[in-house]
Amino acid sequence: MHAAVADRDVRLDVDLPAGQVLGVLGANGAGKSTLLALAAGLLRPTAGAVTIAGRVVADARTWLPPHGRRVSLLAQEPLLFPHLTALENVAFGPRATGAGRRAAAALARERLAQVGAAELAGRRPGQLSGGQAQRVALARALAPDPAVVLLDEPLSALDVEAAAAMRQLLREVLRAARRTAVLVTHDLLDVLAVADAVVVLEHGAVVEEGSTLEVLTRPRSGFAASLAGVNLLPGRLRPDGAVIVPPAAPVRAGTPTAGPELVLHGLVDPACRAGAAVAASVAPRAVSVHRDPPGGSPRNTVPVTVLGLEQQGELVRVRTVTDGGHRLAADITPTSVAGLGLAPGMRVLLAVKAAEVAVYPA
The missing domain is CATH 2.40.50.100 (RNA polymerase II/Efflux pump adaptor protein, barrel-sandwich hybrid domain)
Structure with a gap:
């Protein structure tokens, strides 16, 4: 994914190689939410371009709506449909893109098993704990086979034990399938466990980028230094x-x-x-x-x-x-x-x- 945009006082230029997980760090108001919104199709760039999997999805002449971008979003809250079972929630994406009922259900069962939630298939969201609901939400995000998975602080609403388990799950699932993902987080453990590379945003611009090890051992921005504790x-x-x-x-x-x-x-x-x-x-x-x-x-x-x-x-x-x-x-x-x-x-x-x-x- 490549995004070079100008929006209000925000200018972002970010490259993400396929198959990598990019950690996005920065203080509140740095531009992290803007970056995700531009990739997801929730915000139009006023200049520049958004390119996903080699295809321009937004620029001065092009605008591809969210459902046409092959992008999935996993947010802080699971946001599951309360009237559907876990299986039906996961099958919703494939069904929306044209898969038949049986095929979508089979894929949903596969994705639930992949995230260790196969036994939750028949439960509704109100019957799930926070960690269980977030596992189902991850399965739903993966079900349409997205080109890019956007992770917007997906562990911040979980308790310490559930967050640790979910962190390990993200690492295994994303790396095993070489999923391309963008992870916005404030937690150093998330970055260490999941991210291959890191960018640091300040005032709507990239001020630092590199491998996770490089950024945390040789920080060049105040935010990265505070995260690394130096x-x-x-x-x-x-x-x-x-x-x-x-x-x-x-x-x-x-x-x-x-x-x-x-x-x-x-x-x-x-x-x-x-x-x-x-x-x-x-x-x-x-x-x-x-x-x-x-x-x-x-x-x-x-x-x-x-x-x-x-x-x-x-x-x-x-x-x-x-x-x-x-x-x-x-x-x-x-x-x-x-x-x-x-x-x-x-x-x-x-x-x-x-x-x-x-x-x-x-």
Whole structure:
């Protein structure tokens, strides 16, 4: 599937190779729902084109309605027809595309078995649990043999146990048949379990794309960094290998940036070039917090203001902001928090060794 569109302030350019599952990530309002709506035929592009399985389904001259696109949608809620049995719900798609009653019923039984729901064939939606209903909804989405399956946060309404089982089922079903799918999610586990590749959307545009492993181990956007749980600082590489990090972009247009540049030292990927844009990332657990300049060998020491403290399992996450407006986090022990007397508004120093800072092309 390829979509290059302009809609209001949204511009999307996304390629999805056949047989892959693409994870789509981004904050609320980033454009994820717009992407699905364009693929499903629920929204017309004002420019560009939507191409599915080599066929243009929407552009300036072409408009193929949803039922003609060979696209299925699995949403947060199962949205099963309440007056039909599970078998009849799954058979509805094939029947709508011209299959006979017996053929549609046979296909429905096959799809229900495929998702581990064969014993639910005679039940109505009101007799199903949330996880069971979502399995039936998945069978219904697969029954018409779609070219693309659109998954709109399909696990968000399930409890933890049902979501884990459904996540494993999606992985098995989609990969076994090499189904092409687009998965919109906010959950890191969904991405790790199901997606082959990832795109990150911000303000209606693609800001990052690549394999799931690449995006989560070398994030280049703030959203991907927060999902991966690392601090991210964008900058430019100096000839001596140091990274110059300018003040953070203003929150609002016309608001001036403030604060000094940061100079960071780290392990530089050989692909980086002097003067080019790079990203520096560091895990919060590699960051230490000090009231006074630390001794020893940390090459990176950054003055910050404490914004807040959060429990993170056995550790406490210290959220801070630099004088240049960059948000940084450090994970330290409760004993260290008490010993330092940390509180919001306090000025402290963050220190990290150069060996803990990964520097790679932005």
